[in-house]
Amino acid sequence: MAIITEEEEEETKPLVPPGSKESTMKNPFPFWFYFTIIFSLATLLFVSLSLYSSQNDPRSWFLSLPPALRQHYSDGRTLKVQVNPDELPIQVFVAESGPAQSENVIVVHGLGLSSYAFREMIQSLGSKGIHGVAIDLPGNGFSDKSMVVVGGDREIGFVGRVKEVYGLIQEKGVFWAFDHMVETGDLPYEEIIKLQNSKRRSLKAIELGSEETAKVLDQVIDTLGLSPVHLVLHDSALGLASNWVSENPQSVRSITLIDSSINPALPLWVLHIPVIREVLLGFSFAFKMLVSLRCSKDMTLSQIEAHRILLKGSNGREAVLGSLKKLNHSFDIALWGNSDAVNGIPMQVIWSKQVSDVWSEEGQRVSKALPKAKFVTHSGSRWPQESKSSELTGYIADFVSAFPISIKRVPEEPIPEKVQKILDEAKAGGDHDHAHAGYTDAYGLGEGWTT
DSSP states (O other): OOOOOHHHHHHHSOOOOTTSHHHHHHOOHHHHHHHHHHHHHHHHHHHHHHHHHHHTOHHHHHHTSOHHHHHHHHHSEEEEEOSSTTSOOEEEEEEEESOTTSOEEEEEOOTTOOGGGGHHHHHHHHHTTOEEEEEOOTTSTTSOOEEEEESSOOOOHHHHHHHHHHHHHHHHOTTHHHHHHHHHSSOOHHHHHHHHHHHOEEEEEOOOOHHHHHHHHHHHHHHHTOOSEEEEEETTHHHHHHHHHHHOGGGEEEEEEESOOSSOSSOGGGGGSTTHHHHHHHOHHHHHHHHHHHTOSSOOHHHHHHHHHHHHSTTHHHHHHHHHHHSOTTOOHHHHHTSTTTTTSOEEEEEESSSOHHHHHHHHHHHHHSTTSEEEEESSOSSOTTTTHHHHHHHHHHHHHTSOOOOOOOOOOOOOHHHHHHHHHHHHHOOHHHHTTTSOOTTSOOTTOOO
16 A cells, blocks of 8 residues: 655645746736836826926917016917918018008018018118018017928827827727737737828928028018018028028019028037027027127127027927028029029118128128128127127118118009909990999999989
């Protein structure tokens, strides 16, 4: 008779290593541990995205602006322009000062600036009886810097896809994909992609070239009834506005160039470099060093800070860099200035004599390229509009005042089709009775009155 002992039973049990798959399956702790970690990280990511979205809210951004910027916005107004027929209209910010029935001076800024830089200039022009207008080109200042694009399968990057997944979870619920997997045994990849593409709302930075600038200027000037205008172009605005001048010489009384160059004074190329761009746009002292080194040493910290905020907010950096790529870097100022369309327009060149010998030589080159232009120097830097606004305004006001008073172009209102038909019939028939058709005559007796 065999005797089965307890020790033999223990020997027959297979030994399971602690780290094996079977051991893990019997112990639920690792599963719930990793599940909790993943769920916590996902929650933290979604909360961060929510905070990021609230920081990009236009209202919150506007309320966080310095008082001077908010005041500048309150003093101006926005207009709608249609740059591309297949896109929604773009809002363009405009600041004005001075009597509307006087000479119209419109100031166009270069890349990296906005109408805020010329607020003192247009106010000074207004005090001299000249109607000063400064605009924010799209992609700059308070004008639209991006447009919302709905639908499509565009590449939006990792952060954009994470935000899409977050929105999908908000709409369908956390366990929507899990429930679908339990029912069908497979993840709904096609349905997820279809939903993402149909409801995808992404921001596309507005990139402004000379053709787009021409459309913007044309519509702003037409909407405000400014034609003909005295055009003031600063920095890289010459390359942006040159097409409009060539196409509309009849709408231009004079042109003033202030330290104009194809390449902007602000080295925008550094904003392409990761980390460096975050430092420059994220910290006031870093941006001030950049401006002081290349643009102006006379600007106050508050003035520089305003430009940094406008350049940083609402995709401003992306829009400016996109416009920089579209600049015509092979632009020939001599060829443009001596063309048949532009040659007859009076010009003035205002140039800095304080920046460097190289910049002074550049001014002489521009002067030789435009031999008919009046050439004067100022005591400021390449961004002189804030520190030397009175000096620049004096040059502009004297130049504008030397011309005869402009004759405003009043657009003719089209005659209604019904009225035009009656007039045509009256002219063709030559009958006196028909000449009064549809109208009361001078005595108010109507068309049925006869002698």
